[in-house]
Amino acid sequence: MSSFLTHIQDRLKVCGPLSYKNMFGGFGVYSGSQIFAMVIKDRLYFRVGQSNQAEYESAGMAPFTYAGKDGKLVRVSYWEVPEEVLEDDEDLVFWFRKSLAEANKASSLKKKTIPKKKIIAKKKVTKSKVSSSKKTIAKKKAARKKSIKRTVKKTTTKRKVSR
Structure with missing residues (x-):
């Protein structure tokens, strides 16, 4: 952990763990x-x-940015805290509370706007359903064979008669 982080941690102890x-x-x-x-x-x-972006802008601060995978610059919702705020404990705690409120607000909005995936239970296929569907397929095949045999018999009988 850096000495700067330890310094910030000591100054924000009053805000909880x-x-x-x-x-x-x-x-x-x-x-x-x-x-x-x-x-x-x-x-x-x-x-x-x-609710607090204007304060950062008026202090001349900018958001944290980094280069994304495609090389484009990505901005996030975290802005550098002004030096004047870092020097004053009361201001730091005040800005901390605003930041935490914004983080909580963003988190609750994210939970509301992201629809939960519906879990749809798949129907269980029982053996009886499988066997009944196989039976209907078998019946259809048998019916086709019978109709083919009938048409074959009709055409063969017609030929015999015509001779």
Whole structure:
């Protein structure tokens, strides 16, 4: 763990227990099971949404970006926290709470908008159904054979009569 991450962790102790996972060559910061921040190259990025994006823009901050698989630049909803906020404990906790609220809001919206896949139970095919379907196929084949035999008999009898 980097010294910067340890410093941030100490300053956010008042907000409750936090956990960390490796991400983008840095760390994802979690409160419970909810990710709300990232620490990458000694920079802190908080989750940003419509309610707090203007504050980051007015502070001259930009979102975290990375190069995707196809080489295109990908922007995510995490913006660098301004230096002034990092220096003031009260401001840092205030921005933290806004970030966590945005992360929770985004998570709840995602749960609502993604329809759950319906699990449709497959009908069990019992032996009786299989055997009955085989019987009907066999009956159809037998009926075809009989009709073919009849037409063959009719044509052969007509030929005999005509001679």
